[in-house]
Amino acid sequence: MDELEEIKITFFQECDELLGDLESGLLSIDAGATDPELINAVFRAVHSIKGGAGAFGLEALVRYAHVFETLLDNVRGGKTDLRSELVKALLRAADVLADHVAAAKQGGEGDAVSTAAMVEELEAWISGGPVPTAPAEEVNIEPNEDGIVFTPIKLSIPEVDEGPKEQAWTITFQPMDELYSKANEAGLLIREIERLGKIEVELLDDALPTFDSLDPETAHFAWKVRLRTEVQEERIREVFEFVEGHCSTTIVREAPAPTAIEPAAGPDIAAIIAAAQAGDAQAAANSAPSEEATAIAPEPPAASLPAAAVPALAESMSSRGAPPPAPEKGNQATIRVDPERIDKLIDLVGELVINQAMLAQRVSGHGFAASSDVGRGLDELEQLTRDIQDSVMAIRAQPVKSVFQRMPRLVREIAGQTGKQVRLVTEGEGTEVDKTVIERISEPITHMLRNAIDHGLETPEERIEAGKPAEGTVRLAALHRGGRIVIEVGDDGKGINRPRVRQLAIDRGLISADAQLTDEEVDNLIFLPGFSTAAKISDISGRGVGMDVVRKSVQGLGGRISISSKPGLGSMFTLSLPLTLAVLDGMVIDVAGQTLVVPLTAIVESLRPTPAEVKKVGAQGGVLAVRDAYVPLVDIGRVLGFQTVDTNPAEGVVLLVDSEVGGRAALVADSIHGQRQVVIKSLESNYQQVPGIAAATILGDGRVALILDVDALVAMRRRELPRADEPFIEAAE
C-alpha cells in the first residue's frame, strides 16, 4: 500500500476519535459543565482535524474546519460567550464537520449547501462578538423543517451587564423512585434551593393515582419551585448534582420584561450589523491584555475583520495558543493494533480450546485416569487455555462508548423531524463488550431510540398539558448483568396505550379477542410481526422496519428484547445480549444420529417424560403435560429434515425452551451429552444462512456440529402445521 495512503487511514481513524471527543466535550458543556479545559479539548479536536486535513490537501474540509476553529478560538479566548444557543450551534457544526470527514474518507467533499449555511451561521457568531449575559433571551435557533438556519444577531448593551441581578427562575423537579431508594429526600433539595433566594413551592400531584392503585414505593409527586435569586444557573444546577439521573429537573429562567432586542428582520439590517460590530470592537478591546490594549484598541479587532482576513489571524493564534494535539492522553500508554491480528489470535485460541478438548477425549479414550500425571497435566492445560481465551477476549472488548457517541446526533435529528424536544442522558458508556457485539448493537439501539422519541415522547404541548417539562428525557444506559450486557432505553413519555395496543392486536388477528393478557404481555405485543402502533406511518419509524424485525435480529445474536411501560410516566426497552458472539454455553444433544448444540440461554429445563405425560393431538401434533400446562412438542429431527418419523418423547429427552415467537415449547431429542462451552463459527462466511441453525461449532472430535436457532426452529414447526386458529400468544397460565 502507498505509504501516504496508510498515513491517511490513520488520520481518518484519529478523526473518528477526535470527532467523538469533540461531540462529548460539547455535550458536557451543554449539560452545564464549565471546566475551561473542556473548551480547550474541543478546540484541539477541530484544530487537529484541520491540521491533518491540510496535510492531505483536503481543501473543503480545511476551509470549513477553519471557520469552526476560529469561532472556537474566540470562545476559548473569552471573545464569544458560550451560551446555550451557541453550544447548540456548535453541536450542529460538529455534525457538519463529521459529514465532511466522512465525505473526505470517500474521496468527496461535504454537502455544499449545508456547509454554506453552517459557515454563515458560524461567521455570524464570530462577528457577533461578546454579548452580555444578563438578559440573554432564550432564542431557539434550531433549523426549521427546510433546514434553513435563522441567525439572530446580538446587540451589545453593556449597561445591562453590570453585576449580578435578581432574576426569577422556575424549577420543575420530579423525583424518580431511585431518588428515594438512594436515600435522598425531596424536601432536603427544596430546602437547599431555599438557601439561594426567595422561593414559592407548588406541589404537583397530578400523577398521584387513586388510593387502591397506589404503590407506596413509587414516586408520584413533583414540585414546581419559583425562585428569585441573584445566583447563576450553574449554582442552581449544583443543588441537583447528587441526584442526577434520579429525577427529572428543568430550570427555566422566566422571561424578563420584554426588551427591545429582536432578531434582525427589518430594513435596518445594515445598521444593526454596524452597531453589533461597533459594540464588538469596544468589548474586544476591553478584553485584550492591558499592555497591548493601547496598541490594539484603535484597530478593528480580530473578530470584526472581514472574513478573508480572519484565517491568517486565527492561524497565528492557534500556533501559539494551541498545544500540540492531545498531549494529555499520552499517559495512557496504548498501542494501536490492526483488529485483524486480534481476530486471528482469537481464532487461534478457539482452535487451541478445540484441540485441547480433542486431546482430553483421546487421552481418556486410552484409559488414563483423571488423577494420573497425564490427567492432571491436561487439567492444567485446560485451565491455562481458558485463561488465555479470557485474556484474549478482554483485548478485543470495547466500551460501548463508541456506539453511544453516535446517538446524540441521531436524537437531535429525530427530535428535529418530529418537532419534539429531547434530552438524551447516557449512562454506563464504559461498559465493555466484545467487538463482535459492539458491531451489532448499534442498529437495535437506533431503533429503540427512534421508537422512544417517535412513539414514546409526547409533543411539547402535550407534555406541558400533562404537567411535564416540555423537554422529554430519553435515557440510554448500558450495564453488565448476569454475564450479559443489558442496554436500556427509557423515556419519560406517555407510556404504551394498552387498550389500543390490545385492540390493534385483536384487529390484526394476532391474539384472540378473549385472550387474558397481563399488562406486560400487552406491552410486548408491539414486537409481533405485522404490528405498528403509529396511527400515521412516520418517516422515522415507518421505514419498513418494525419492532418485530428488531426483535428478530436481536434474537439472531442470542439476545432478548422486551419493553415495560407505566401509563403517563414512560416506557423502557430492555435489550440483553451475550458479552461475546465468539463463544457460547450450550447443551450438546444427539438427534437422529447428528450431534447438535442448543444454546443454554434458551433452555428452561430438560426432562425425561413418562408415556402418560405425552398426549397426541390430531395426526401429527403432540403436547407434553408439564405440571399444569400443555406444551407443544417439537421434534428437532423431523423439523430439520433429518428423519421422517418423530422420536417417541418418552424414549428420548425433552428440552423445555422459551421461544420468543411461539411461547414455551418442548424440543424432543434422542439423548443429551452434556453442557459445554463452544466456539461459535459462522456458516455464512463460506456458505449462507440455514433455516433453524444459528451457527456451527467444532467439537472435541474435530467434527462440525450445528448450533440450533431455537426460535427459528419453533417458528418452522408452526409454519409446518396447518394454520390452526389458535391464538398467537397462548393465554397466560
Place this chain on the structure above:
Amino acid sequence: MHQPTNPVANERRELTSFWAGGQEYCVDIMSVREIRGWSAATPLPQSPQYMRGVINLRGAVLPIMDLAERLDLPPTQPSERSVIIVVQVGERLVGLLVDAVSDILSINPDQIQPTPDVGCDQAKAFIRGLITIDDRMVSEIAVERLLPEVEGLAA
C-alpha cells in the same frame, strides 16, 4: 492478479483437472486452495441435495458440494479415494467432492472453445468452456456459479 474471466491473449493458463461422475472437468489452478481426502461431513438441514454438509477446515466451517450431483449427474459415492478440492469463490471457500484429481493442464487461451448448446441447462450454466487436449475433452467449471443463490434478506 490472474483474471480467469478475461485472460490476456497468449498468456498460458494452468488448470487442475479431475474426474467427477465419469467425466473430466477442470478449474483454474489459481482458485484451488488445497486438495484433501474425504472425511464425513455434517449434513445441513433444509439444503439442496448436492450440498453434502460442512467439515472442519482448520477451524473454519467449509461447505462441501457434490460436484457430480450439482451437474445433474448421478451422486458421488464417497470412498477413501474421493477427494475434496477446496476452491476460492470470491471471499468464500467451498469444497468440491470429486472422484479423483487427474492432471495439471497448461494451455493456451485459444484452446478453449465456448460451450456449445448441449441442451442441458445445468451443464451450460456451470461450464465456462471446453478444452481439447489430444483426444481428451475437459470442461472448465465456472466455480463462481456453483454456490446456490444467496437468499435475499427478507425484511
